Amino acid sequence: MSKALPLAVPAVLLALLALLPLAGERFVTYLVIRVMLLGIFAVGYDLLLGRTGLLSFGHAGFYAAGAYALGFFSLRVSHHPLLGVLVAVAAAALLGLAVGALCVRSSEVYFSMLTLAFGMMVFALVWNASSITGGDDGLVGIARAPVTLPGISLSIARDAEFYYLVLLFFALAIFVAWRIRGSPFGLVLAGMRENATRVEFAGVPVRRYRLAVFTVSAAYAGLAGGLETLLESSARPMMAHWTHSSEPMLVSLLGGLGTLSGPIVGSALFIAIREIVQRFTEHWMLGFGVVLLLIIGAFRGGVVGTIHQVVARRRARGAAS
Amino acid sequence: MSAPLLAAHGLTNFFGKVCTARNLDLAFQEGVLTSIIGPNGAGKSTLINLLTGHLPVQSGRVEFRGGDVTRLPVHARVRMGICRSFQIVNVFPQLTALENALIPSLAAEGRAHRFFSPVWRESAARADAEAALERVGLSERSDTLASALSHGDKHLLEVAVALAARPALLFLDEPTAGMNPHERARLLASIRSLAREGRTTFVVVEHDMDVVFSLSERVVVLHRGEVLCDGSPDHVRADARVREVYLGQEVEAAARPGALP
Amino acid sequence: MQSIVHVLLAGLSSGMFIWLVASGLTLIFGVLGVLNFAHGSFYMLGAYACYTLVNVFAPHFYLGVLLGPLAVAAVGLAMERRFLRGVYHLALPYQLLLTFAFVLIFDNLVKIAWGAGSLTPPVPAALRGSVEIVGRRFPIYSLLIIAIGPVVALGLWALLERTWLGRTVRAAASDREMASALGVRVPALYTGVFAFGAWLAALGGALAVPYVGLLTPGMGESIIIDAFIVAVIGGLGSLKGAFLGALIIGILSAFGTRFFPTFDMALTFLLMAAVLLVRPRGLFGAAA
DSSP states (O other): OOOOOOTHHHHHHHHHHHHGGGGOOHHHHHHHHHHHHHHHHHHHHHIIIIITOOOOSOHHHHHHHHHHHHHHHHHHTOOOHHHHHHHHHHHHHHHHHHHHHHHTTSOHHHHHHHHHHHHHHHHHHHHHOHHHHOGGGOEEOOOOOOEEETTEEEOOOSHHHHHHHHHHHHHHHHHHHHHHHTSHHHHHHHHHHHOHHHHHHTTOOHHHHHHHHHHHHHHHHHHHHHHHHHHHTEEOGGGGSHHHHHHHHHHHHHHOTTOSHHHHHHHHHHHHHHHHHHTTOSOHHHHHHHHHHHHHHTOTTHHHHHHHHHHHHHHHHHHHO | OOOOSEEEEEEEEEETTEEEEEEEEEEEOTTOOEEEEOSTTSSHHHHHHHHHTSSOOSEEEEEETTEEOTTOOHHHHHHHTEEEOOSSOOOOTTSBHHHHHHHHHHHHTTOTTOOSSOGGGOHHHHHHHHHHHHHHTOGGGTTSBGGGSOHHHHHHHHHHHHHHTOOSEEEEESTTTTOOHHHHHHHHHHHHHHHHHTSOEEEEEOSOHHHHHHHOSEEEEEETTEEEEEEOHHHHHHOHHHHHHHTTHHHHHHHSTTOOO | OHHHHHHHHHHHHHHHHHHHHHHHHHHHHHHHOOOOTTHHHHHHHHHHHHHHIIIIIOOOHHHHHHHHHHHHHHHHHHHHHHTGGGGTTSOHHHHHHHHHHHHHHHHHHHHHHHOSSOBOOOOOGGGOOEEEETTEEEEHHHHHHHHHHHHHHHHHHHHHHHSHHHHHHHHHHHOHHHHHHTTOOHHHHHHHHHHHHHHHHHHHHHHHHHHHOOBOTTHHHHHHHHHHHHHHHHOTTOHHHHHHHHHHHHHHHHHHHHHOTTTHHHHHHHHHHHHHHHSTTOSSSOOO
16 A cells, blocks of 8 residues: 655645635636546545446546436525535435446446446436436526525635635645545455455455445535536536546546546546647647556556655665665 | 354355365364365365355355354354355555555454554454564565465465464465465464364365364365265274275375474 | 337447457457557558558459458557567556557558548448348448347357367466476467457448448547447457447447437446446356
């Protein structure tokens, strides 16, 4: 297991993130929100893939479930953003529990294929039930109402204000993931990735644990989906498409599968590269495919993993001399 | 005679057309160190797989402390106290030796599901895991990744992981394979002292006759899925059918006094 | 009644294209153990190669069908030798992600080379005819496709069961180390099987040119999902299962599109989920 960073590093990063909107660059603020959303999605996804070794192609379905749940709640019941986010997470988690219960009975490739099927069923549902879900236009006009708590009302209408709500959830999501990874449950998950049979023989009901981590990762996806709905004021069917499921996969690999910071670093890199390369060519995904090849071929640990390796090698050399 | 710890009644198993277990009736008493021997293909691993729940029972019954466990899944049997080690090293390569032993000990303490508290606070499980590593002589390498251990150390870890769950009944599947004489002696001494402490009843599958006859109070001989002979080491050694199956050589060699460490 | 027969025939013919892609996918999975995401791209490349050959070099469709897939097989060969070979020892996610990287690369290369829009290939005169079936006209080409499917199936069966090469492939599929110990050059065999699988998909693509009438860079994406579903329903690694699965999915999709247009997208996924829940390894897959 990797050595934890000294607490100062995340603290400094958090402080920097908190100061960012004050710099006034609206577009950068928007981009960093997007990075945080993808980061939340990817951190939860990596708990499933990097930590437990389960490859899901259907997580976009949970993202969309969260997005549409918040959308419906906001349009029909209440505009309160915190309640909406709660509904989004709950909806995604419930769907994750139901789908997961069916999928964890299968292993490896069949598990992946089942998750693909369920994810695309969500897509088909939101695409076709256009009278309820708005079809390929999706749900629109979702308001970003102020956060009202007893005594105060905080506006989140401007991106720079909404940024802080997202930052709060981002920090919370990472904190929870950090605790899970360091817990007995987290250790058992790592064991399941390495050798599921032996974990069973250690006395752990593997299927139940798989379902638990699947549900948690679905909840993360729902959180990200709900927050995106608030950001864009809309929920769209493509959120549920399997190509969207590939994003957390790619960024986790890019940043470092199985690490906590990897998915976040990967999200930042992914969005930064996309923004830059898109200005020059619309075929930036081609470059991304090449980058993927490079990572799988040579830098399997991703950015974070490679850094760890370099640091470890330096330390070994230092200890030897 | 008190109720057996584990009893198998009429276990029959077919692998396609091959019969790997033929109407086996076997009982293991608490505290009696038993060895299971037999030529290759006799069905030793199949028996362990059936008794531990790794292979579903096609016909027959398995009882643990009088209760029917035939349909119980593997993890439930482990929680009840039936554990095993594997012939081929079956550990967690990217985890340290200590972490390897922690997983079963956490499960045994009922703490494996805790998801918010840090693992390093689990003192009881940690103590069990460290004790298991100590027993097999791996304490110095508790922070080494399992994949980085030497071949012999990996086999020691294999046994440690099985021990860490502090089972009532432990099946060791060829535990000394791949070990040098020093490691083997150390492991056997550990098994003997643990058996004497009484917490764990050992059932050892072995090919090495020195180990078998020096360690066991009881020897079960399997041949083609059936129990050929079952009794004290002397009884088995003297049995004509056993000699025939083994061509007398290994059995007689082990009968020589002073042949064992 | 008339529409049912026509829908059935339409389903059979569209199913045969899925079969061609799924057959290669199944072969590759059965022998190499790799689930090739890029297989839909081979189908697409086969179509584009055929189109280009016919449009640019020689206006003979059969040349396009003959040479196009061979060119794509060469691409597959290079892909396996240079990239895929290095990841067999890695965990499943890495293999899938590698083939996925190639999807990104191939799809975007096609967009760059042929444009992101759709192309309309000219249909050769000989294939434009139609035949009357139960009172309505049905394209001859579609009937031809329905015939080609089983021919390919029989050919594959004969190849695998009756030839020395086929036996070698099957041996390597069931036990790689043993085959290698017996002198089989397993890496070369893997490359060959991969290239052959790519050829099958590309053949499907080339044959699809007059059938779909429209080429888009997205055609690979849509057929790979169907091919996956078919391969999984049939049981990964079972050609017989893939053939049966392709027929079922083709017919189901055709009926779905015609009679239940709102649900047709979900139908195939529902079927796959249903099959897997009842038979976790597919219809003819290895026992769970």
